[in-house]
Structures are given as C-alpha cells and as structure tokens.
Amino acid sequence: MQVPDWQKAAAEELRLRVGQAMTILLPEGEIMAERHGDAVTQTDLEQLCDAVTGYSRYAFSETIRRGYLSAEGGFRIGLCGTAVVRNGANTEMRDYSSAVIRIGREKIGLADNLAAQIFEGGHFVSSLILAPPGLGKTTLLRDMVRLLSDGSEDVSAHRVALADERGEVAAMYRGQPQLSVGCHTDVLDACPKAVAIPMLLRGVNPQIIAVDEITSGEDLIAMEQAANCGVKLLATIHAADRRELEQKPLFHRLLEMRVFEKTITIQKCGGARTYQTERL
Amino acid sequence: MRALGIVMILSGSVWIAAADVRSRRRTLRLLGELEAALRDMETGIRWKRQMLPDIIAQQAKRPLCGAYFAAVSDGLRLEIPLQDAWQSAFAALKMQEARECLQNTELCGDEKRIMGNLNMAAEHLHKLHEELHAKQRQEEKLHLTVVFSAAGMLIILLI
CATH class of the missing domain: 3.30.450.90 (Beta-Lactamase)
Structure with a gap:
C-alpha cells in the first residue's frame, strides 16, 4: 500500500x-x-x-x-x-x-474518568450512552463493560452480561472475545436483544446487562423485565444529544419505564470528544 | 535338480503373486479409508458445523491415509491456501485415478458446494474400490488356478 x-x-x-x-x-x-x-x-x-x-x-x-x-x-x-x-x-x-x-480498535481506560459519575452510593446506576454515529458509543460501552466487569480501585467488580447482537462490542471469534470486555463478562452474541436479555437473565444471573443500540420497543420491554428483576442496565442509542433523544418515540417509553437513571452524551469539541453525564 | 528348479520357480511365482495380492489389498484398504475420511468430513460439516481445518486434522489420525491429511494440515499451518495444500498433499498418492479425483475436489465456497464435492469424490472412490475389489477377486481366482495347475504339473513331473 x-x-x-x-x-x-x-x-x-x-x-x-x-x-x-x-x-x-x-x-x-x-x-x-x-x-x-x-x-x-x-x-x-x-x-x-x-x-x-x-x-x-x-x-x-x-x-x-x-x-x-x-x-x-x-x-x-x-x-x-x-x-x-x-x-x-x-x-x-x-x-x-x-x-x-x-479495523477493531479499543480504547482501554476511556471509561475510567466516568466511573465516579455512573455510581451513586457505591452502586452502579443504569445509564444510557447517547451519540450520533461515528463518535464512539460502542467504544465507550465496551470500555465501561470492561471497567464494571474487572473493577478498579474505586469500582468493585460486577457480573456483567453483554447482549452483543451485531458482534461489534466483544467481537467474538470461536467463543473468545477479541476485544477487552473484562474477566467477569458473559457474552451472548448474534442474538436479537429482546431474545438475548431474558436468556441472560435466566442463564447467567448478571448484576448488569449491557446492550448496544436500542432500536425497538421489544428491546425496551425486555430491559424493563430485567430492571424489574433488580438488574442494572447499560445501553447505547443513536441521538446527538438529549434534545434529539426527546424527539424519538422510544424516549417516552424510556421515561415511562424509568429503566435508565442517567445519560452520558458524547460530543466532539474541536478534535477531542467530551462526555457529559446528566440525570434522566 | 530339475525338480528343485521347478520348485524354486514356483515358490518365486507364489511369492510374487502373494506380494501383488498384499499390495492390492493395501490399495483397497487405502481407498476405503479415503472414502470414509471424505464421508467423515461431510458429516463434520453437515451435522457438527466444525471448521474445515479441524476436520482435516482429525482425519490425520487414520492409519493408512492419515499422512495425506497431515500434509494438508501442515500446509495450512504454513499459510498455504487450502486448495493448494490439498492438491500438493494428494499428489503423493500412487493410484492415478484416486489422485486425480482427490486433487480435483474443490474445498472452497459455501456449505452446499463443499459437501457436494466431498460427496462426489467419496462416490467416485467407492466406485473405484468396488471395481478394484472385483478385479482383485478375479485375479486371486486366476492366481489360485495357476498355482494348482503348477502344483499338478510338478506332481506329474516328479512322478
């Protein structure tokens, strides 16, 4: 070349x-x-x-x-x-x-600075990552999964279940994640989220379920069921910011369900990305 | 002296015939094993969804034809494309018809294509095996007749 x-x-x-x-x-x-x-x-x-x-x-x-x-x-x-x-x-x-x-790239440590903002009283709160395409929602989700799974000095290790429908988060190859998703993470890939979430709930007893790209009402129903079982959720959704999110039909369902407590918005300022956390 | 000469010629002939029979039997067993290996490969794809390099490595454990499959696996380890590794491994096969059949078996493409090619090759080897088996039985009968005739001739000469 x-x-x-x-x-x-x-x-x-x-x-x-x-x-x-x-x-x-x-x-x-x-x-x-x-x-x-x-x-x-x-x-x-x-x-x-x-x-x-x-x-x-x-x-x-x-x-x-x-x-x-x-x-x-x-x-x-x-x-x-x-x-x-x-x-x-x-x-x-x-x-x-x-x-x-x-080309698969991971940014290990990307979520470290956000750790303090997604925990309340020492417990993880269900969070939704917002960003337009290409700003790194999946990259941030992957590193948050890794951080929550492995734990750190400030964060205890959690049992995380990842519903990786499109195979972009863990990039599973012959049963092994090719990107770092932590040592306490169970991955179910190539399965629709609405099907994968109940399976993970029954099968691997997770503390946190992570999913990439919420796109349908069925996904939300499955997440609500998981939340009702005491499981915390971490997900991404296509939206440039809170205002764009509010225009989405899914948002009203999200608010009604009270599944997520916080949003993390990724924005690009100059060449660098910024991460803004808000209560939903 | 004459009788001793006849005995030696007869023994030599029997020994050569026996060696020929052994070689044919070995070829038959090899053909049978190759056919079974191809059928196993097809099963591995159809029912177990195993990866082709793993299926080939499993066939390397076979006593007679294992060496050919081991050569394919070695080629893959050296990052030689599968089809090239397959063709060069089976180039060492002495039986021309079986060699050509295996070398022409394409292992690229989707499931249907690979399984179809493996099945076709296995069928061809099966046919070869049957033909060779029939030929061998016929020749064994012929050998037996020759041996009995020679033995009869020897008895007559000795009398």
Whole structure:
C-alpha cells in the first residue's frame, strides 16, 4: 500500500469493491490505497471470506446472512452481494460485490474518568450512552463493560452480561472475545436483544446487562423485565444529544419505564470528544 | 535338480503373486479409508458445523491415509491456501485415478458446494474400490488356478 504510516495508523476501514481499487477510510474521508492499484475481483472477496472463516463459511452462515463476519483480532467484515431471500428473510449471500474491513480498535481506560459519575452510593446506576454515529458509543460501552466487569480501585467488580447482537462490542471469534470486555463478562452474541436479555437473565444471573443500540420497543420491554428483576442496565442509542433523544418515540417509553437513571452524551469539541453525564 | 528348479520357480511365482495380492489389498484398504475420511468430513460439516481445518486434522489420525491429511494440515499451518495444500498433499498418492479425483475436489465456497464435492469424490472412490475389489477377486481366482495347475504339473513331473 502506498500510504504513509500515519494514515495507516488512523485508518478506520478498508473498502474493497469489485471492479474498483481498494480504498481506505480515514477520519477525513476515503482515499485510494494505491494510485494505480489493481481492481478488486470477486475471487479476492471469496478468498477474503475463506481466509477469515478458515475455509469454513458454513460455520459463519448465521452472521454472513446478516451481512457481516467477525474475524480474529476484533476485525469486522461487512459484506455486500446478492441476497437470497426466502419467506421474507435473507437466507444466504452470493456473488459478493464489496467488503468493508472495519479495523477493531479499543480504547482501554476511556471509561475510567466516568466511573465516579455512573455510581451513586457505591452502586452502579443504569445509564444510557447517547451519540450520533461515528463518535464512539460502542467504544465507550465496551470500555465501561470492561471497567464494571474487572473493577478498579474505586469500582468493585460486577457480573456483567453483554447482549452483543451485531458482534461489534466483544467481537467474538470461536467463543473468545477479541476485544477487552473484562474477566467477569458473559457474552451472548448474534442474538436479537429482546431474545438475548431474558436468556441472560435466566442463564447467567448478571448484576448488569449491557446492550448496544436500542432500536425497538421489544428491546425496551425486555430491559424493563430485567430492571424489574433488580438488574442494572447499560445501553447505547443513536441521538446527538438529549434534545434529539426527546424527539424519538422510544424516549417516552424510556421515561415511562424509568429503566435508565442517567445519560452520558458524547460530543466532539474541536478534535477531542467530551462526555457529559446528566440525570434522566 | 530339475525338480528343485521347478520348485524354486514356483515358490518365486507364489511369492510374487502373494506380494501383488498384499499390495492390492493395501490399495483397497487405502481407498476405503479415503472414502470414509471424505464421508467423515461431510458429516463434520453437515451435522457438527466444525471448521474445515479441524476436520482435516482429525482425519490425520487414520492409519493408512492419515499422512495425506497431515500434509494438508501442515500446509495450512504454513499459510498455504487450502486448495493448494490439498492438491500438493494428494499428489503423493500412487493410484492415478484416486489422485486425480482427490486433487480435483474443490474445498472452497459455501456449505452446499463443499459437501457436494466431498460427496462426489467419496462416490467416485467407492466406485473405484468396488471395481478394484472385483478385479482383485478375479485375479486371486486366476492366481489360485495357476498355482494348482503348477502344483499338478510338478506332481506329474516328479512322478
């Protein structure tokens, strides 16, 4: 790749599209990996899938069906191609047309400064992380899960259950998290949140349940049931700030249910991210 | 002296025939084992959803054909693409038809494609095994006839 090291270090994604040269997604935008690079072929994408799955695509068919693959090392490969739809659901993917390799990065210690704000009287309070796409909701969630699970000088260790529906938080690969989610964390991945939460509640007796991206009323109902069982919750939701959150239909349900007590809003000031905690 | 010569020729012939029978039996067992290994691979994919490198490593424990699968596993450890490792491992197989069948078995693609290819190769090996078995039985009968005829001739000569 004809890309300087500083750009390689900042790369967020590698994008491969059949018939086009590979590109790299940087914070400032997408650039060509090589000025006159060879066009990506379908065989390249097939080989990529074979390499990631250890020549065993069938063992990853559930996530391929959903359009992604989790790779060793915390990388995530998003796939596009021709979907084979049966009874209204995608059953498989063929004729791959593009692949997006998302470079997994974790920021260990990111949540350390927030610890004091999400505890009251020595107990964790259910918290909701708000941010628009690309500001690091999942990264913060992952580090909060790690902190709550491992504990620290100020925070006691908790039994955390993680419902990782899209496999982005723990990036599980053959039963092992590829990113740090703490030593007292049980992960249930590739399962819809509304199904995963009751399973975790019954199966692993958690103190805290963490989920990424609340998107539906079913998720909230499952969370309410968990909260009624005395379990604390940690979740993320797409919203730039409190005002945008208030415009979402889900917000009124959230308020009625009184599941969450605090919000953590991620904002970008200049180049740096700030974290603001508020009572909900 | 003449009788001794005949006995030696006959013993030599019997020894060569026996060695040939042993070699054919070994080939038959090898073919049977290869077929069973391919069927096992198919089962590992269909019912156990095991990873292909793990399934191949399991087949390396087989007494006769294990070495070929071990060579594939070694190739994978050296990061040689599976198809290349597979083809080069089975290049060492002496039986031409079985070698070509296995080398042409593609292990890339989705579940249906891999299982279909494994099944087709296993069927082909099964057919080869049956043909060879029938041929061997026929030749064994022929060998037996030759041995009895020679023995009869020896008795006549000795009389």
